[in-house]
Amino acid sequence: MTQAPGPDGGPPPGSLRPTPPAALAGWAVAGLALGWLVHPLSERLGGTAPVVSWTQPLALLLVAAILGAAAHATWRSVHVRRERLESHQAVNRLVLARACAYVGALAGGGYLGYGLSWLGSEAELGDQRLLRSVVAAVGGLAVVVTALLLERACRVPGDPPPA
Numbered sequence: 001m002t003q004a005p006g007p008d009g010g011p012p013p014g015s016l017r018p019t020p021p022a023a024l025a026g027w028a029v030a031g032l033a034l035g036w037l038v039h040p041l042s043e044r045l046g047g048t049a050p051v052v053s054w055t056q057p058l059a060l061l062l063v064a065a066i067l068g069a070a071a072h073a074t075w076r077s078v079h080v081r082r083e084r085l086e087s088h089q090a091v092n093r094l095v096l097a098r099a100c101a102y103v104g105a106l107a108g109g110g111y112l113g114y115g116l117s118w119l120g121s122e123a124e125l126g127d128q129r130l131l132r133s134v135v136a137a138v139g140g141l142a143v144v145v146t147a148l149l150l151e152r153a154c155r156v157p158g159d160p161p162p163a
Helices: 021-045 055-080 087-116 126-153
Strands: none
Touching (some): 021 087, 021 126, 055 126
């Protein structure tokens, strides 16, 4: 059963729009600015800038893998086998997808900003911080992409396309 469009011609009442790209870009830019500030502020306040270990990028890539597996399982259930998700399952997956998309954009932007702050630095561990931060930024991007795939997998066949 399809629902009638809302009064303004938009989606029916009670439906969600996909995560807006502008919101993701806003979180990424905020993360970029904050990440860029961590380096000079930490040296000014504490004397030493934080070291990025391999744990941070690997954790982001693990989250992306888990989201990808959830997106794949959801897609197969809803779109291939034509099963219906329980309403609480669909809401939980949508909330998880949207939250992870925003946090992935913020974290990816933050690590990218932190890494870029080390460009041209003569510091002993500057190159290491730059490389690991860029890998973590790629992990943040992977979280965003897989979160959006999970959100798309939750779309019920017959839903109107996103505006």
